[in-house]
Amino acid sequence: MQDTAWQASLILMSLVGLGFSYVAIQSGSRDEDYAPMQKRAYRLRLKLFWALILVFGPAMIYTLTDLPYAAALARSAQDTRTPQVIRATGHLWYWELSESHIDAGQPVEFQVSAADVNHGFGIYDPDMILVAQVQAMPGYVNTLRHTFEREGTYRILCLEYCGTVHHAMMTELTVARR
Numbered sequence: 001m002q003d004t005a006w007q008a009s010l011i012l013m014s015l016v017g018l019g020f021s022y023v024a025i026q027s028g029s030r031d032e033d034y035a036p037m038q039k040r041a042y043r044l045r046l047k048l049f050w051a052l053i054l055v056f057g058p059a060m061i062y063t064l065t066d067l068p069y070a071a072a073l074a075r076s077a078q079d080t081r082t083p084q085v086i087r088a089t090g091h092l093w094y095w096e097l098s099e100s101h102i103d104a105g106q107p108v109e110f111q112v113s114a115a116d117v118n119h120g121f122g123i124y125d126p127d128m129i130l131v132a133q134v135q136a137m138p139g140y141v142n143t144l145r146h147t148f149e150r151e152g153t154y155r156i157l158c159l160e161y162c163g164t165v166h167h168a169m170m171t172e173l174t175v176a177r178r
């Protein structure tokens with residue numbers, strides 16, 4: 001997944017680079033009047049604007065309705081059992097957990113913070129599906145409650161770009177039944 005993200009970033013960065021190079025090369029020739037060119041550019045900009053709205057607007061609404069948080073929050077709000085507390089701290093570029101073994105079916109409360117810059121605390125299940133996430137912020141503790149029903153190895157990845165080794169900021173949680 002991280003490799004795919006890296007490759008996609010490389011391709012997109014190359015496209016932007018090509019665009020800039022094209023403009024830089026073209027900027028030498030002055031055989032066209034500025035006013036009609038500006039008019040065409042503004043028309044193109046308007047079309048691109050609406051294309052973005054029409055494509056990404058529905059995509060954003062669709063992906064937001066697919067998020068698991070609301071259901072998970074409602075479940076944990078009803079859970080009156082005392083949770084297992086795990087302190088999690090994000091560092092450049094690793095996670096520090098006070099505990100990495102969790103009992104399946106028991107509520108867990110993560111107390112998430114950061115030692116240096118903002119990080120994103122994202123928990124992925126054994127199929128690499130995001131199950132819960134919260135911001136990891138320096139000087140502030142965010143609590144995240146989750147009950148792991150399924151056994152297996154979960155991964156914690158950083159969801160907030162935090163520098164050159166951000167993609168490798170990963171640790172594991174083991175969920176097992178007692």
Ligand SMILES: [Cu+2]
Binds near residue numbers: 160167
């Ligand atoms: Cu990061």
